[in-house]
Structure formats: C-alpha cells, structure tokens
Amino acid sequence: MWYFVSLFVTMAGIVWALFRGVEYGIDFAGGTEVQLQFQKNVGIEDVRGALDKAGIRGAEVKYYGADESGVLIRVREGAQGAQAGTQATQKVMTAVAQGFPSNKAQLLQEQHIGPKIGAELRAKAIWAVLFTCIVILVYLAFRFRFVYGLGAVIAIIHDVLVAFAFAVICNGLDPSLNLEMNSTLLAAFLTIVGFSVNDTVIIFDRIREDQRKYKGQTLKEIMNRAINETLPRTVITSGTVFLTLLVLFIWGGEVLRGFAFTMLIGVITGTYSSIFVASAIAFDWLERDKSKTSRVTVGPRKQAPAKRVAATV
Amino acid sequence: MKKNRAKIVIILLFIVGAVYALYPTYRSQELKSQEDSFGHSSQDSIKKVAWENANGQDLKDANAKAIKLGLDLRGGIYVTEEVDVLKFIDEQALQKDDIFEQVMAATEKDEATSDNPVVPMFIKHFNDIARPKGKTLANYFYFSDAGAGSDDQIQAALQKGADEAVDRAIEITRNRIDQFGLTEPTIQKEGTRRIIIELPGVGDPTQVHQLLQGTAQLEFRLLKDPQIVQRVIDRIDQHLRGDTTLAKMENADTAKADTSKKIAAVDSTKVDTSARAAAVKKDTSNKSTAVLTPEDSERRADSIAEIGMSKEQKFAHFTKTHPFSAILAKGATQRGDIYVTEQDRQLIKSILDRPDVRPIYQDEVAFMFSRAIPEQNQNIYQLYFLNSQPELTGKVITDARSDIDPQTGKPEVTMQMDDDGTRVWRRVTKANIGKQVAIVLDSVIYSAPTVNSEIPNGNSQITGTGDMTEANLLKIVLKAGALPAPVRIIQESVVGPSLGADSIAKGTSSIIWSLVVVLLFMFMYYVTGGAVADFAVIINMLFLAAVLATFGATLTLPGMAGAVLTVGIAVDANVLIYERIREELSLGKSLKLAIDDGYRRAFPPIFDGHLTAFFSGVILYAFGTGTVQGFAVTLMIGVAASLFTAIVITRVIFDILLERSPQIIKFG
Numbered sequence: 001m002w003y004f005v006s007l008f009v010t011m012a013g014i015v016w017a018l019f020r021g022v023e024y025g026i027d028f029a030g031g032t033e034v035q036l037q038f039q040k041n042v043g044i045e046d047v048r049g050a051l052d053k054a055g056i057r058g059a060e061v062k063y064y065g066a067d068e069s070g071v072l073i074r075v076r077e078g079a080q081g082a083q084a085g086t087q088a089t090q091k092v093m094t095a096v097a098q099g100f101p102s103n104k105a106q107l108l109q110e111q112h113i114g115p116k117i118g119a120e121l122r123a124k125a126i127w128a129v130l131f132t133c134i135v136i137l138v139y140l141a142f143r144f145r146f147v148y149g150l151g152a153v154i155a156i157i158h159d160v161l162v163a164f165a166f167a168v169i170c171n172g173l174d175p176s177l178n179l180e181m182n183s184t185l186l187a188a189f190l191t192i193v194g195f196s197v198n199d200t201v202i203i204f205d206r207i208r209e210d211q212r213k214y215k216g217q218t219l220k221e222i223m224n225r226a227i228n229e230t231l232p233r234t235v236i237t238s239g240t241v242f243l244t245l246l247v248l249f250i251w252g253g254e255v256l257r258g259f260a261f262t263m264l265i266g267v268i269t270g271t272y273s274s275i276f277v278a279s280a281i282a283f284d285w286l287e288r289d290k291s292k293t294s295r296v297t298v299g300p301r302k303q304a305p306a307k308r309v310a311a312t313v
Numbered sequence: 314m315k316k317n318r319a320k321i322v323i324i325l326l327f328i329v330g331a332v333y334a335l336y337p338t339y340r341s342q343e344l345k346s347q348e349d350s351f352g353h354s355s356q357d358s359i360k361k362v363a364w365e366n367a368n369g370q371d372l373k374d375a376n377a378k379a380i381k382l383g384l385d386l387r388g389g390i391y392v393t394e395e396v397d398v399l400k401f402i403d404e405q406a407l408q409k410d411d412i413f414e415q416v417m418a419a420t421e422k423d424e425a426t427s428d429n430p431v432v433p434m435f436i437k438h439f440n441d442i443a444r445p446k447g448k449t450l451a452n453y454f455y456f457s458d459a460g461a462g463s464d465d466q467i468q469a470a471l472q473k474g475a476d477e478a479v480d481r482a483i484e485i486t487r488n489r490i491d492q493f494g495l496t497e498p499t500i501q502k503e504g505t506r507r508i509i510i511e512l513p514g515v516g517d518p519t520q521v522h523q524l525l526q527g528t529a530q531l532e533f534r535l536l537k538d539p540q541i542v543q544r545v546i547d548r549i550d551q552h553l554r555g556d557t558t559l560a561k562m563e564n565a566d567t568a569k570a571d572t573s574k575k576i577a578a579v580d581s582t583k584v585d586t587s588a589r590a591a592a593v594k595k596d597t598s599n600k601s602t603a604v605l606t607p608e609d610s611e612r613r614a615d616s617i618a619e620i621g622m623s624k625e626q627k628f629a630h631f632t633k634t635h636p637f638s639a640i641l642a643k644g645a646t647q648r649g650d651i652y653v654t655e656q657d658r659q660l661i662k663s664i665l666d667r668p669d670v671r672p673i674y675q676d677e678v679a680f681m682f683s684r685a686i687p688e689q690n691q692n693i694y695q696l697y698f699l700n701s702q703p704e705l706t707g708k709v710i711t712d713a714r715s716d717i718d719p720q721t722g723k724p725e726v727t728m729q730m731d732d733d734g735t736r737v738w739r740r741v742t743k744a745n746i747g748k749q750v751a752i753v754l755d756s757v758i759y760s761a762p763t764v765n766s767e768i769p770n771g772n773s774q775i776t777g778t779g780d781m782t783e784a785n786l787l788k789i790v791l792k793a794g795a796l797p798a799p800v801r802i803i804q805e806s807v808v809g810p811s812l813g814a815d816s817i818a819k820g821t822s823s824i825i826w827s828l829v830v831v832l833l834f835m836f837m838y839y840v841t842g843g844a845v846a847d848f849a850v851i852i853n854m855l856f857l858a859a860v861l862a863t864f865g866a867t868l869t870l871p872g873m874a875g876a877v878l879t880v881g882i883a884v885d886a887n888v889l890i891y892e893r894i895r896e897e898l899s900l901g902k903s904l905k906l907a908i909d910d911g912y913r914r915a916f917p918p919i920f921d922g923h924l925t926a927f928f929s930g931v932i933l934y935a936f937g938t939g940t941v942q943g944f945a946v947t948l949m950i951g952v953a954a955s956l957f958t959a960i961v962i963t964r965v966i967f968d969i970l971l972e973r974s975p976q977i978i979k980f981g
Binding site: 106128186241 | 518822935
C-alpha cells in the first residue's frame with residue numbers, strides 16, 4: 001500500500017520532467033551565467049529589455065539573493081547574439097551598463113561552460129549515481145543477503161527520484177528557489193544516497209541480530225521488532241541532521257540553499273524509505289521466497305563471530 | 314587505565330599534531346588582519362613597508378602551510394583551456410583531399426565529446442576511412458625526423474608534436490600569467506590536452522581573456538649598445554628630475570603591490586649583494602651589458618652602482634638627481650647586469666608606461682625583463698635593454714630540438730630556419746659577432762646567447778643553456794614561433810571578491826550554528842554522554858581542519874557543507890552507541906557491562922554506515938569537478954576521522970570515568 005504513495009510522487013516528478021522539462025544549471029547545460037548585484041532594486045523585464053536592445057536574445061533573467069537587486073542572467077550556448085561564450089559576459093555587462101546608467105551593477109560571479117564540458121559533466125553525473133548504486137549493491141550483497149542489497153538499492157533509487165521530483169516541481173513552481181540540476185544538486189543526491197543507505201543498513205543490521213536472538217519468531221515479528229528497536233535512533237539522528245540542514249538552508253546563503261533544500265527532502269524520504277521501501281521489499285521478497293523454500297536467514301552465518309572480534313575496539 | 318595508556322598517548326599525540334598543523338592557519342589570519350589594518354594614506358604605506366619587512370616572510374611561510382581556500386571563497390578566476398590538437402594535425406598535413414577531410418570530420422565529432430587523446434582517435438578513423446581507400450599516412454604527412462616515414466614513425470611524430478603543442482601552450486600561458494605578477498597563480502595540465510588556470514584575487518575577466526588569447530610573439534632582438542642606453546636613461550632621469558609624482562607613484566605602487574600581495578616587499582636599500590652575485594653565476598650570458606658605467610666624474614661621484622660605500626646622504630642626493638637610474642642602480646651587479654625585484658619590476662614598468670615618458674625612449678630602446686629567477690624566497694628579474702625593432706620574428710623557425718652535445722656532453726638547443734630567415738640571420742650574425750641576441754617570447758626574455766660566428770645556413774646551435782630542463786624549455790619557446798598552439802577557453806568561472814567574502818561569512822556562521830544546535834541537543838538529551846560526544850565532534854572538526862592544512866587540500870563552500878554533514882554522521886555514531894547502551898541498561902545490566910555491550914553491538918552498523926558514506930565520497934571525488942570535489946574531500950576526511958573520534962576517543966573517556974567517578978555517567 002505504501003508503495004503507491006512513493007510511486008505516485010516519483011511518477012509525478014518524472015511526468016513533470018517529461019512534459020515541462022528539467023531546468024539544467026549552467027554547468028550541465030553549457031553557456032554563460034552572470035550574477036550581478038545592482039545598487040538599487042531592478043525589474044526583471046527592464047533587465048531583459050536592456051539585453052534585447054544589445055542584441056542578446058533568449059537570455060534567462062531572474063532574481064538571485066534576498067532582495068530584488070541581485071540578478072542572475074543566463075545565456076545559453078548558441079543563443080542569439082552571444083556566440084563566443086567568453087565574450088558574452090562583456091556583452092552583458094555593457095548592455096546592463098547602458099540600460100541602467102544610474103544604477104551601477106557589480107559583477108559578483110560569472111561562469112562560462114563550453115558545450116563540451118556541459119555534456120561531459122552530464123555524463124559524469126549519471127555515471128556517478130549509477131556507480132554509487134552498483135558499489136552499494138555489491139557491498140550490501142556481500143554483507144547481507146542479495147535481497148537486502150536489492151531492497152536498499154531500490155530504496156536509494158526511490159529517494160533520489162523523490163528528491164528529484166521535489167526539486168523539479170518546486171523549481172517549476174517557483175524559479176527563484178534556484179533548484180536547477182547542477183553539480184551542487186548532484187552532490188546533494190549522492191549525499192542522500194549515503195544517508196539512505198546508512199539508515200537502511202542500521203535497520204538491516206538489527207534484523208540480522210534479532211534473527212539470531214529470537215530464533216522462533218516469524219520474519220514479520222522480527223522485522224517489526226528491529227524497526228521499533230532502532231526507531232529512537234532513527235528519530236534522533238534524522239532529527240539532528242534535519243536541524244543542521246535547516247540551519248544551512250536558512251543561513252547558508254544562496255549557493256548552499258538548493259543543496260540544503262534537496263537534502264531536507266532527502267533526509268525525510270531516506271528515513272521513510274529504509275522502513276517502508278527497503279525493509280518492505282526485502283520482507284515481501286523473502287515471504288514469497290519462503291513459500292517456495294521455507295528457509296529464512298539473513299546473511300552468511302559464518303560472518304557473525306568474525307565481526308564480533310572486530311567490534312571490540 | 315593501564316590498558317588504555319597506549320590509546321591515550323596516541324589520542325594526545327594526534328591532538329597535539331592537529332594543533333601544530335593548524336598553527337600556520339591561525340598565524341596567517343593574524344598577520345593578514347594586521348596587514349589589512351593599514352590604510353591607503355602615504356604614511357600608512359610607509360608603515361606598511363616596514364611591517365612587510367618584519368613580517369612578510371612570516372606571512373608567506375604561514376600562508377604556505379595554512380588551509381587553502383578555494384576560489385569560490387577567496388574570489389578569483391578559474392579558466393579551463395583546451396589545446397586544439399585537431400587543428401595542429403590539420404596544419405601538419407601537407408596535402409588534404411576529400412578523404413582526409415572525412416577523417417578529420419569523424420575525429421572532430423569524437424573529439425567534441427571526450428577528453429581522450431586526439432592522435433589515436435585520428436589514427437583510428439584514418440584506419441577506418443582512409444586506409445580501405447588505399448591511403449597511408451605518408452600520403453599526407455612528412456616529418457624530417459620520422460626516419461623512413463613508415464606509418465608507425467609518422468604516428469609517433471604526430472603524437473610527439475601534439476604533446477609538444479600542449480607543453481608549449483602551457484609555457485606560453487605561464488609566461489603571460491607570470492607577467493601579471495600575481496601571488497599564487499596555478500597553471501596545471503589536466504588530462505591529455507587541457508590546462509587549468511586559477512588566478513586568485515583577479516576580478517576582471519576581460520583582462521584575462523586578452524592575456525590568454527592571441528598568438529604568441531617570438532622575436533630575436535639585439536641587445537642595445539650600452540652607451541646609447543646610458544643616454545636614454547639620462548634623458549629619462551632628466552625628465553623625471555624634480556617630478557613629485559614619481560615619489561607618489563613609487564608609494565602607490567608599493568601599496569598596490571602590497572594589497573594584492575604580489576610579493577613580500579623587500580627593503581631595497583638593503584638589497585643583499587650576495588643574492589646578486591649568485592644570480593650572476595646563474596646567468597648564462599657571458600657578456601656584460603655595462604649600463605650605468607659612469608662616463609663623467611660628476612656622475613661617478615653620486616653613482617652608487619660602483620661605490621660599495623654608498624652613504625645614505627649620497628644615495629638620497631643621487632635619487633633626487635637621477636630618479637630613474639636610482640631604481641635601476643639598486644639592482645646593478647659589478648658587471649653591470651641589472652636584477653630587480655618583482656616590486657621594482659612593476660615600478661619600472663609603470664614609469665616606462667607613462668605617456669610622458671614613453672616618447673623619450675621608445676624609438677631607441679626596448680626595456681624588457683627576463684623570466685623570473687627564483688632567488689632566496691623571491692623572484693628576481695634581469696632587466697635587458699634591447700633594440701626597439703626585432704631582427705627577426707619566430708615565424709622563420711622551422712624546427713628546434715634539444716639534445717646532448719656528443720662532444721661536450723652538455724645540453725644544447727639547435728634550431729633551423731627557412732630560406733628568408735636564413736638570409737636575414739646570416740646578415741645579422743655576421744654584423745654582430747660577439748654581441749648578444751635575445752630570444753623574446755611575448756616580451757619576456759628566455760635567453761640571450763652571444764653570437765660566436767656568422768651563421769650562414771640557418772642552422773644555429775645554442776649552448777650553455779644550463780641543464781636539460783632549461784634546454785627543453787628553450788626548445789619549446791623557439792617552436793612557439795613556428796607552431797602556434799591554438800587554445801580555446803572551454804570553461805571559465807569568475808567569483809567576485811565580495812561574493813567570496815560573503816560566502817566565507819555565511820559558510821562559517823552556518824557551520825557554527827549547526828554545531829551549536831547539535832551540541833546543545835546532544836547535551837540535553839544524553840547529559841554526560843552528550844558532553845563526551847560533543848567533545849568528540851569538536852575534536853573531529855579539529856582533525857578535519859588539520860588534515861586539510863597538512864595535505865594542502867582546498868576548502869570550498871561545498872566543502873564547508875561537507876563538514877556540516879560530517880557532524881551529522883559523527884553524531885549518529887554516538888547516538889547509535891548510546892541508544893544501545895540505554896537498551897542494555899534497561900535489561901538490568903551493570904553500567905560497565907552495558908557500555909561494553911553497547912559499543913560492541915553498535916559497531917557493525919556504524920562501520921557499515923561510515924564505509925558507505927566514504928564510498929559515495931570517493932565516487933563523488935572521481936566523477937565530480939572543482940567545487941564538488943571539495944565537498945567529497947571534507948566528507949571523506951570527516952567520516953574517516955569520525956570512526957576514530959566517535960568510537961575510540963569517547964570509549965577511552967568512558968573508561969576513565971568508569972574508574973574514577975562512575976556516578977556522573979548518565980545517558981539521559
């Protein structure tokens with residue numbers, strides 16, 4: 001039943017991405033991005049008008065920062081009137097200086113990404129997520145049983161997709177959140193992966209331990225017990241991490257805001273998914289398996305004593 | 314207590330080591346704030362020079378060992394250039410037909426999406442497209458040093474040429490950026506044909522574009538006759554005599570040089586003559602330029618160039634009457650060569666660039682500097698006086714090589730010229746035997762060999778270039794004239810200094826706030842246990858910073874986010890342990906047993922969690938770029954440190970507490 005909730009959110013994200021498109025950050029899309037700080041507040045339309053006048057068409061203009069004096073201008077690769085990337089900044093600066101003679105703009109940040117780098121970074125990003133999933137699957141399959149590794153990886157994919165869905169939809173609804181797909185957001189996704197796995201592993205670990213302790217109980221009872229036993233820890237840890245991220249979100253500045261926002265979502269879904277996705281999938285799979293083979297154990301048995309020794313620090 | 318003694322010693326050693334590693338960071342902050350406290354008035358700038366003399370070296374040393382801040386935090390420009398190897402191949406081809414163009418088009422398509430070496434890519438497409446049509450590489454290429462010209466030899470020659478093109482591009486870039494006189498520019502090769510340039514503290518991208526783009530200019534210029542040079546310098550002196558703006562300029566320039574921390578200021582009246590002497594030894598040229606050799610007795614009286622006993626008064630007088638010579642004289646050696654510091658180089662340049670000074674000399678003499686010569690913690694430059702017009706440009710060079718001379722066993726550089734070049738070269742060398750010819754790249758002198766004899770056939774040998782590295786460098790430079798290394802900027806980011814400062818402030822405050830929130834929470838929830846965990850988290854942050862400083866890793870804004878995350882992970886380890894101990898306690902176990910079991914049972918999940926987090930750090934580092942890598946680095950270090958701080962250190966503390974005063978141990 002819980003599957004449907006997750007399925008609904010991820011589907012919503014994917015559908016949105018398909019129909020509305022994903023807004024890539026400059027590092028993935030290629031192009032030139034200029035961040036300006038005006039002395040006084042400016043209107044987005046006025047800035048766009050000034051750019052149009054200078055022959056830079058199709059530039060994206062939006063507010064960046066706390067008030068309406070910070071502006072982010074993005075000129076995509078191949079946009080009209082700005083073919084040579086590195087000269088685009090110069091053009092933008094001149095256009096703005098001419099358009100707002102009494103309101104001086106200061107160049108805060110400029111980025112130019114050639115189309116090649118953009119394509120490379122996109123490819124790298126996808127590889128990074130895939131690679132992380134594979135490494136974790138292998139590691140967990142080695143530490144636990146394959147089914148558990150699978151459950152954990154599905155939970156990861158679920159978390160990343162949910163965070164992705166939130167990022168895409170929220171960005172679509174309110175562009176000033178600056179939640180485009182860029183390398184910072186990628187870092188957030190990969191950190192979500194790390195967190196989600198951590199959460200899941202801790203529950204799995206408890207399931208394994210309880211299975212040795214309470215041999216007579218059914219898998220359902222054991223799983224329930226393990227989840228309940230780890231619940232205080234889950235709440236405290238997720239709570240503290242949530243708090244630190246909230247601090248980052250509020251005081252971390254514009255650059256880290258997208259990261260913190262995505263991570264906040266990730267922490268929630270990561271906690272949720274280790275119980276309702278990872279464990280649930282492992283449970284369903286094993287139950288189905290049991291009806292065939294009627295043998296349930298978690299993990300290679302010989303592992304336990306060896307780890308005990310290592311555990312005595 | 315006994316069983317923990319070794320652990321306690323190790324922990325204390327680590328903490329002492331960490332504090333030691335972080336001291337330079339603290340010291341550099343302290344010195345920097347002192348330095349920044351000087352204003353911009355002329356009085357302040359004098360004080361500042363004095364301060365620089367006392368502390369400049371200290372600050373430099375501290376900076377070298379302090380935590381390095383990424384460009385996103387300190388502001389600056391980051392540029393990735395790519396050498397257009399494809400264009401190089403295209404230029405090498407002697408004849409091109411449709412088949413060749415097809416191969417080039419296919420290679421271009423591949424090249425556009427990958428950073429793999431281009432030459433193998435080209436060969437692969439050549440084998441796929443051209444070879445079935447009966448073409449071999451020899452149909453298109455000819456290299457004089459490729460032996461019989463088999464395909465393998467041509468391929469090797471192409472590869473060598475491509476590699477050299479990248480080296481050349483790096484050298485040209487380095488040369489131009491060095492002229493900028495920045496503190497810590499980094500220029501490094503990435504992958505097979507990319508150059509990454511980081512220029513901290515530079516805010517204007519247009520200046521950098523002009524610097525990086527455009528073809529390199531290689532020239533041969535004769536050194537100017539010392540007597541003419543002396544006359545020109547006299548005229549400049551005359552013009553500047555009584556010019557009050559000069560003193561101001563000198564001050565302003567000093568101030569400018571200081572604020573941008575171009576180089577630690579050196580008290581120029583105390584210039585160490587031994588440094589000069591050492592520099593002279595290094596100098597490979599063997600002909601004195603003999604400027605400032607006094608001509609008349611009056612000048613001899615004031616000239617400090619040749620008086621070892623120059624008194625302050627005399628110097629002051631000389632400075633007044635010969636303001637320009639005085640600057641040059643500071644760096645004159647016995648033999649008449651002039652070596653100047655970075656600061657004086659900028660000053661001389663700014664004087665020479667003045668629109669009122671320029672007409673005095675520009676038709677007769679060109680003032681140019683050598684490459685930076687590292688000397689006693691700073692770079693010095695030799696000043697040369699050259700003909701205002703070059704004898705030849707580097708375009709005439711067809712080839713250059715560096716070898717070991719079989720007879721002397723010393724490195725030598727040989728170069729060949731085309732027919733036009735050979736003709737001019739013969740005339741120039743014939744008329745100037747015994748004189749020096751400077752090899753100038755983008756207005757910087759790389760070498761100034763003396764002409765030994767007439768060179769009739771365009772084949773020149775340059776010996777006495779120092780070691781093989783220098784010979785190779787000279788070869789690269791000589792080839793720059795013949796084969797421009799086309800580069801294009803493929804990535805660039807500029808962070809304004811104010812944004813950098815803002816990011817530091819926000820990053821630091823958010824780290825501190827999140828720490829405070831977490832530490833308070835832990836203490837309230839777990840009481841003594843919480844306090845112990847808090848201590849461990851603080852030590853973790855200390856270790857993280859120490860490792861960053863020790864290994865010269867760069868701290869970026871996402872790196873700060875990584876540190877915040879580390880706090881979360883480290884705290885989680887203690888939460889796991891404490892929850893477990895609480896469980897064991899509720900089963901009625903004794904405190905000691907509960908702590909034992911808690912640590913033991915909580916370890917496997919903590920270890921798994923840390924390891925997977927570490928994995929994602931490794932992958933992020935491998936696939937990420939720039940700032941994301943900064944995040945990965947702090948995450949990896951923090952997670953590794955947390956295994957030690959959250960488990961080992963807290964455990965030792967509990968052991969000590971159990972022995973001394975178990976009653977204060979509480980887990981909420």
